[in-house]
Amino acid sequence: MGTEFLEIIDVDDARMIIGELVDELYSRGSEVVEIGDAAGRVLAVDVESPIDLPPFDRASRDGYAVVAADTFGAGDENPVRLKCIEMVEAGSIPSLRVTEGFCTRISTGAPVPEGADAIVMVEYTEADGDDVFIYRPAYPSQHIGARGSDIKEGEILLHSGTLLSPDKVAALSAAGISSVRVISEPSVYVISTGNELIGPSETLEPGRIFDSNSAGIAAALEEAGCSVIHGGIVRDDHHELREAISRGVEEADLVITSGGTSAGTGDVLSDVLEELGEVLIHGISMKPGKPTIVGVVSGKIVIGLPGFPVAALLVFKSLIDPFLRKLSGMKASEESVKTFKLSERFHSSKGRVQYALVRVDGGYAHPIFRDSGAIASLAQADGYIEIPKNVEILHEGEDVQVFLFE
Amino acid sequence: MGTEFLEIIDVDDARMIIGELVDELYSRGSEVVEIGDAAGRVLAVDVESPIDLPPFDRASRDGYAVVAADTFGAGDENPVRLKCIEMVEAGSIPSLRVTEGFCTRISTGAPVPEGADAIVMVEYTEADGDDVFIYRPAYPSQHIGARGSDIKEGEILLHSGTLLSPDKVAALSAAGISSVRVISEPSVYVISTGNELIGPSETLEPGRIFDSNSAGIAAALEEAGCSVIHGGIVRDDHHELREAISRGVEEADLVITSGGTSAGTGDVLSDVLEELGEVLIHGISMKPGKPTIVGVVSGKIVIGLPGFPVAALLVFKSLIDPFLRKLSGMKASEESVKTFKLSERFHSSKGRVQYALVRVDGGYAHPIFRDSGAIASLAQADGYIEIPKNVEILHEGEDVQVFLFE
Known part of the structure; x- marks a missing residue:
């Protein structure tokens, strides 16, 4: 042997x-997991969006879908009068095309009707029966999230190696992705x-x-x-x-x-x-x-x-x-290493790396002087310090890096 | 209404x-969970140790269990000769009492025989048939972990509110605790x-x-x-x-x-x-x-x-x-708030608190300028900053606190 x-x-x-x-x-x-089990896991591959986001030209405000050119020159004193032909809520589909002189009442999240190229916020309008007064000019594309303007189909949504925190789970869900390949x-x-x-x-x-x-x-x-x-x-x-x-x-x-x-x-x-x-x-x-x-x-x-x-x-x-x-694929947690001041002088044995359990309290790291068989020291410890092999004494008040257990 | x-x-x-x-x-x-499922949970009650730790007088080194007084005056030139009467391994029980002139070979973790009040490390001894030469004096209690010296039965092992990190799970297990009451x-x-x-x-x-x-x-x-x-x-x-x-x-x-x-x-x-x-x-x-x-x-x-x-x-x-x-019972994670320098000037709206997603990179926080409907911003973000209501401008290079998503 x-x-x-x-x-x-x-x-x-x-x-x-x-x-x-x-x-x-x-x-x-790597392995494939359902999105509901993916939080905390790490992506094994780049994930492309399978769809355009938004998937259609979408109103980002409540108001009226208009032909922008109709509103140029509109103001508090000289509103533009348009005829409202339809009302579209989020989740429903416009059936009529908007042309000059006309508009469609639209809710945030609803698809913009064909022909319209701007949304005027409801705050800058006034309804009068089927007619609507527009008090502000709108520039073309105003308050419209164009199809694919957020992310295009086939574009990389998340890169391999990404930790799937809740925000990333939301991003995957928004693209309709129900399962992902993560590192085993x-x-x-x-x-x-x-x-x-x-x-x-x-x-x-x-x-x-x-x-x-x-x-x-x-x-x-x-x-x-x-x-x-x-x-x-x-x-x-x-x-x-x-x-x-x-x-x-x-x-x-x-x-x-x-x-x-x-x-x-x-x-x-x-x-x-x-x-x-x-x-x-x-x-x-x-x-x-x-x-x-x-x-x-x-x-x-x-x-x-x-x-x-x-x-x-x-x-x-x-x-x-x-x-x-x-x-x-889990990154070493940088956040779990923090600097504290040593509460008292600590003697280490020269020639080997020494590890000591510490309790942390009010910015100070207190060494726990028990042998390595002691359970009480584990019960009290918040983390440990590593003393290099060529260091014999750490002084009271000296900065030490504590590797926290939490 | x-x-x-x-x-x-x-x-x-x-x-x-x-x-x-x-x-x-x-x-x-609160609810009771098995120790195997307790990691990451928070104790709902103080937990007392149901046993003494160690549960018996325990050798903390390999060597010989002796009557300390026998060894006083021992040295390299004048070793003390003792007769070895038994050998005790961890997990077994000594059957013989150690008296003056005698000793027991003992392993780390084994129970100290009755009569013995010190362990001499094997390095400072030499066997000669059934006899053993002892080259160093031992003080009473040397290398013995007395029963209950670590934690006493009934003593509080862990306090209510303790997050059960792996070291705490080990401490509970050492006390033979197989289930704990944690915060629901x-x-x-x-x-x-x-x-x-x-x-x-x-x-x-x-x-x-x-x-x-x-x-x-x-x-x-x-x-x-x-x-x-x-x-x-x-x-x-x-x-x-x-x-x-x-x-x-x-x-x-x-x-x-x-x-x-x-x-x-x-x-x-x-x-x-x-x-x-x-x-x-x-x-x-x-x-x-x-x-x-x-x-x-x-x-x-x-x-x-x-x-x-x-x-x-x-x-x-x-x-x-x-x-x-x-x-x-989960503490707000202090480690998830870190300081970065703002990569560019950021305008906020006075009169309300503003939140902005940021990407962090090389010590800098880069604001992500997308509207709150944007999924791409979630895909890129590492966290967010909070801008107080009376602040209108954050300057390039200014320190900002980033609340990290990970």
Whole structure:
């Protein structure tokens, strides 16, 4: 087994290796979803409008459809008198052509009758039986949304890579598009490893703890635009883990396992990966997160996160999440990184990248000084900071970038 | 009918009226969800830990469980020799008590045997058959996570109002909590009104347009933490609209209708609301969005948005969304408001609040100069700016706050 020859590598090198693996092994898939399920997804293709928008010459004000030339010279003192021949509401069709001396009463959104080339707003008119006084001149095309003036049939409405926020869903709907091709969610098989772990419905026997990584990592994966297949809890056993990893690479695009905390587990995982494929990273110079393993089995990436919940989540967020977002088309959320002042001096270990959970409050980031096994720190944390490997001290009041969990 | 007496009111007054209505008519509901569905929801109650964490005195390093006093004075030159009586892995239970002169081999996560009060890391030991040399002194409690030292049974783990991000889901799971009481999603009945509107599966006949507001507003409601009941398209008809509003207030917590664009629609809605309940706002001094109507029917708020998609979305985002988020417990997303420089001079109409869609690019916000019926503007927009009523000109290069759609 070659794992003993692998050296602990820098965080940057780990990022580079994982990035290259993702580029080499994966290409984005796509799938078609109904428009009602499209919000939050990312377009996989350019979408052309199948129709002209508006689909007809449309009145954009309530008023009268006129021959513009009829109104030239109209004013408060010398209104133009036209004969109203018809009334057209939105959703109905004009039946008569407007000619010189005539007009049609029209509602916003209604089709402009043939012959008319302007709308005079109702505010500048006065009805007198079938006749209408026009008090303002109208220029040709006034208050008419010409067919295709908004978007033409065949024109690109939305580009590939667009996140379908509510406004984009509205734009697609306006073009009558009822389903769209979006980037597929990478599927991830999630396993928790450890003889001490039990599921939420089990009884807490002595020596056992509840598995928290399955649910936490699953929630983080969904945020990153992935679909989750729950592989459950696996014992620290070569055969069981081998079975689980084999099942995972068959059923999903990636496998993420975490834990356990027992001494031999890291070796069991790396042995299994060497048997089924290869280990590419075995130990990263970060705190917490050192025992992280990355391997490839049957062309799928398998990631072994540390067992302690804080460590598992921090490694996932800082190293894995950005690559999964790249695959799922979800942009890394820039808005979730904000600057705060450090509330107190913080000592870091030189020579490795250190991650620390923080609580944020009133512009300050308060480091949470608990070990990576502590659940209370997760309960209190609003995010984390990353301290470069060559930095030993962060001073009180210093600006720090906080990666927020929300 | 009293609506003719209602005056167009300021945006701030509209916000005040809507805020008071929400406070008066609604209180947050709550419901219990499984932990697997809890991510993204907001806790409705304080959650206490039902167990001590860790649930037992737990080794936080691989090594030997010892009587600390045995090791005082140990050093590289004068190691202490102890007899190893047992080996305990995570998930198993020690069967023997550790007494002076003895120790137990222990794995991270395993229960500390009775009698032992410290763990010596394996790095500072050397095995010699059943004996172990200890090269470093250990202080009492070293590398032991005492039962309840992280969180005590009955202690508050997470407070009411906490957004359940992945780290919080992990914390709940660690405490063995499999379901939680979260704030209910307010249900909203969504209607689009207009004789010209057709659904996505219908054929585009002359004079008709596809309904875009149903899907766009539904997506925006889901982002605000609401559940949507689709009421479909309703004709500009007093009877039909009355039926739809009655059904809506029966089935949902709020009703949101939009459009249509035909002249009489605003009056039809306000007439229906006067008949079934009362109209409180009929016209807001904003552009776009002036024809917005707010009423109350059977103790439920009914909102009539303008028909034009841009106007409907802007009124929803700027006036309605913040109150729905308050009800659903979702914080207004501060991260979605960012500062950009305006790319060019922008004229606003004095005396009313103006909203303009913008595209953002390289630190600049580019106003999109299209009317509020334009779908292309929605397709291009990244967000919007709000220009106060007393501002007439925004200058090129001026800082503007952009409310981002993503």
